[in-house]
Amino acid sequence: MAQPESLLYSKEHEWVKIDGETATIGITDYAQNSLGDIVYVELPRVGKQIEQFGNIGVVESVKAVSDLFTPVGGEVLEVNGALEGDPAAVNRDPYGAGWLFKVKLKDVGEKSNLLSATDYEKIAHD
Amino acid sequence: MSTSTGLRRTALYDEHGKHGARLVPFAGFEMPVQYSSILKEHDAVRHRAGLFDLSHMAQFVLEGPGVAPWAETLTINAVETMKPMQARYNIFCNAQGGAHDDTIFYRLNERWLLVVNGANAEKMWTHLNANLAEGVRLENLHGRNALIAIQGPKALAMLQPHVNVDLAGVKYYFAAEGEVYGRPAVIARTGYTGEDGFELFVFGEHAPEIWRALLRDNAGEGLEPCGLGARDVLRLEAGMPLYGHELTEAITPVQAGLQWALKTSKPEFIGRNALVEQLHRDDYPRIAGLIMKGRAPAREGYAVYFEGKPVGEIRSGSMAPSVGGQNIATALVPKAAATEGATLEVDIRGTRHEATVVPLPFYKRPK
Numbered sequence: 001m002a003q004p005e006s007l008l009y010s011k012e013h014e015w016v017k018i019d020g021e022t023a024t025i026g027i028t029d030y031a032q033n034s035l036g037d038i039v040y041v042e043l044p045r046v047g048k049q050i051e052q053f054g055n056i057g058v059v060e061s062v063k064a065v066s067d068l069f070t071p072v073g074g075e076v077l078e079v080n081g082a083l084e085g086d087p088a089a090v091n092r093d094p095y096g097a098g099w100l101f102k103v104k105l106k107d108v109g110e111k112s113n114l115l116s117a118t119d120y121e122k123i124a125h126d
Numbered sequence: 127m128s129t130s131t132g133l134r135r136t137a138l139y140d141e142h143g144k145h146g147a148r149l150v151p152f153a154g155f156e157m158p159v160q161y162s163s164i165l166k167e168h169d170a171v172r173h174r175a176g177l178f179d180l181s182h183m184a185q186f187v188l189e190g191p192g193v194a195p196w197a198e199t200l201t202i203n204a205v206e207t208m209k210p211m212q213a214r215y216n217i218f219c220n221a222q223g224g225a226h227d228d229t230i231f232y233r234l235n236e237r238w239l240l241v242v243n244g245a246n247a248e249k250m251w252t253h254l255n256a257n258l259a260e261g262v263r264l265e266n267l268h269g270r271n272a273l274i275a276i277q278g279p280k281a282l283a284m285l286q287p288h289v290n291v292d293l294a295g296v297k298y299y300f301a302a303e304g305e306v307y308g309r310p311a312v313i314a315r316t317g318y319t320g321e322d323g324f325e326l327f328v329f330g331e332h333a334p335e336i337w338r339a340l341l342r343d344n345a346g347e348g349l350e351p352c353g354l355g356a357r358d359v360l361r362l363e364a365g366m367p368l369y370g371h372e373l374t375e376a377i378t379p380v381q382a383g384l385q386w387a388l389k390t391s392k393p394e395f396i397g398r399n400a401l402v403e404q405l406h407r408d409d410y411p412r413i414a415g416l417i418m419k420g421r422a423p424a425r426e427g428y429a430v431y432f433e434g435k436p437v438g439e440i441r442s443g444s445m446a447p448s449v450g451g452q453n454i455a456t457a458l459v460p461k462a463a464a465t466e467g468a469t470l471e472v473d474i475r476g477t478r479h480e481a482t483v484v485p486l487p488f489y490k491r492p493k
Contacts, residue, residue, distance in 0.1 A: 036148075036160060036163060036164055036355075037163050037164050037165040039423060039445040040421055040422055040423055040445070042422065042475075058475070060422075060423055061164075062164045062165065062355060062359060062444060062445060063159065063164065063355050065423075065425060084421060
């Protein structure tokens with residue numbers, strides 16, 4: 001799956017979609033494929049202040065626990081509650097139904113620390 | 127075969143690559159942890175059948191008139207009572223009763239096959255040779271012979287057309303010497319998944335053609351190559367111990383709940399005194415089966431609490447598709463905490479999550 005051009009990416013394999021002051025965050029197709037079958041996602045609580053690139057949760061596959069980092073800082077507005085009953089949505093649709101959480105951006109300028117789809121493509125290889 | 131990484135490759139290495147396997151170091155070999163998906167492979171074994179490369183496990187051939195009496199002195203289960211072509215689970219212990227390795231003996235025509243865990247191959251080879259007796263000859267086939275397992279409810283039907291043995295006549299934990307696709311094989315009705323199935327001991331040079339033929343001839347029936355990831359979930363659901371987890375040099379077979387394999391009627395074997403004493407005292411920490419109440423998986427090494435106090439740790443844990451998708455685990459905990467129905471707590475990243483003690487196994491196949 002190609003990386004959607006409209007998104008920004010982190011070196012830790014998260015994507016972020018910025019819409020005004022709101023950012024929606026998920027993990028990339030490369031990340032979900034590397035992890036394998038996802039069975040549990042632990043996300044920050046709504047209202048929590050988080051810092052760009054901070055460790056804010058975990059994504060667990062059948063075999064392993066992986067840390068989850070946020071590509072942008074701000075206040076957590078919403079988490080994807082559907083993942084509690086259906087964590088496999090992250091595997092099936094990482095850029096859609098498998099989104100993880102939304103953040104009210106603290107500093108839109110943090111975008112400059114992120115990668116374009118083209119630049120992310122260069123690091124997302126086995 | 128070995129590589130610059132120092133890892134060995136089984137005879138089926140090239141086949142794994144063709145199926146897109148993700149390879150990991152395991153017991154000194156590059157082994158497939160998964161092909162398509164651990165959950166899909168698990169599903170294949172529970173409902174159709176899966177094909178496993180287990181060639182990392184070590185095969186030792188034991189020969190000579192002294193094998194059975196000699197093996198009795200090194201193991202906790204009975205050996206001399208085994209019938210021809212019978213297989214039997216057995217454990218080698220240290221003097222303190224801890225497990226050196228858990229193994230399967232196969233009594234073949236004129237010789238015995240002993241299958242030991244890949245990770246324990248060198249340790250066991252040393253142990254056997256250090257304790258060798260008159261009238262016993264050992265040969266180490268580790269890395270030369272291959273082991274292919276076909277496991278699942280359709281395994282018998284898939285394998286039958288390609289062997290010269292009536293598989294229905296091979297009872298559970300028995301074996302036959304015959305041919306698979308015209309190649310010599312020991313065909314054993316054993317496995318490590320909780321399903322019916324067979325394990326095929328074949329020459330390494332014949333393994334790739336047998337592997338390819340089985341997949342080709344059974345693709346329509348849903349046979350899938352399966353990795354060690356699926357195997358670990360399958361064995362945990364079936365309540366089977368994994369060496370290094372539920373059994374170690376420090377965790378005895380009695381603690382692991384394997385009393386059924388312990389024959390205290392045998393007069394003498396390494397570890398006997400310690401195991402008999404442990405059995406009589408009945409005050410030892412033991413392996414308990416846990417079902418987590420929440421959705422967070424318990425993982426190996428997580429601390430376990432009982433009545434507010436830390437009492438032990440998780441030894442294995444996984445999401446269990448055949449246990450309603452719940453998270454299951456084993457933990458080594460004191461007797462009081464191992465009581466069926468007891469509520470324990472597991473520390474997951476600083477938060478305690480409730481778990482209930484249940485009897486093992488978690489899963490039994492439908493009859």
